[in-house]
Amino acid sequence: MKTIDKIYAASLEVKKSKFHSFLIPFSSFEETLNDLKKRHPKANHFVTAFRYLNKENQIVEGSSDDGEPRGSSGRPTLKVLQGHNLINVGIITIRYFGGILLGVGGLVRAYSDVANLVISKADLIDYSPVFEYSFEVDYNKTREVEYFIKKNEIFVVDRKFSGEGIEYILRDSIEKINLIKEIL
Known part of the structure; x- marks a missing residue:
């Protein structure tokens, strides 16, 4: 398609x-x-x-x-x-x-x-299907996650900050979503 x-x-x-x-x-x-x-x-x-x-x-x-x-x-x-x-x-x-x-x-x-x-x-x-994925990481892992997201050009819909860490909402291809799942 x-x-x-x-x-x-x-x-x-x-x-x-x-x-x-x-x-x-x-x-x-x-x-x-x-x-x-x-x-x-x-x-x-x-x-x-x-x-x-x-x-x-x-x-x-x-x-x-x-x-x-x-x-x-x-x-x-x-x-x-x-x-x-x-x-x-x-x-x-x-x-x-x-x-x-x-x-x-x-x-x-x-x-x-x-x-x-x-x-x-x-x-x-x-056309490649787009998937949404959300996850939360502690603040001490955010540098690694941010670097990985930027390096792999993963689309970030939103970042929500809390007392424990950051919740990320991503929207991208299944391949890129699986990449981020591997490092978590």
Whole structure:
């Protein structure tokens, strides 16, 4: 599976209708959708599709036609995400109607084409599952733990200080989590 770590954009014009597509990490999907709706108040449609892994490692998918004929836009966009085996991403496509009806087939092609176009512009990265791990160490071991975390570039979500020591909350690949478990 592949994913992305930043937003990508692409545009396409089909019979005077303008399609602006954004490939987004799922973590910022809702925020980006709200922002785009504010920045494009005159747009006719905001078609969406997304795929992400939930905490049970199950793929959750969804799409919206946002007023386009049923099955003509959101579902074809989702199929493009599936076809590229993308995870933890979403696509938002903004359409400005150009005055010429495209028909269901034309809409399917246009939304699929602009989704493929934005994906072709993206730097896709291999997806690796992320795990969260927390542990507590005495203050006398923190220097060793901090050195190990920095050396292995392990992502620290939080450090909580107490009277006895420091509780670390880490989020990283299983390989890096297992490395830290070995030194504890």
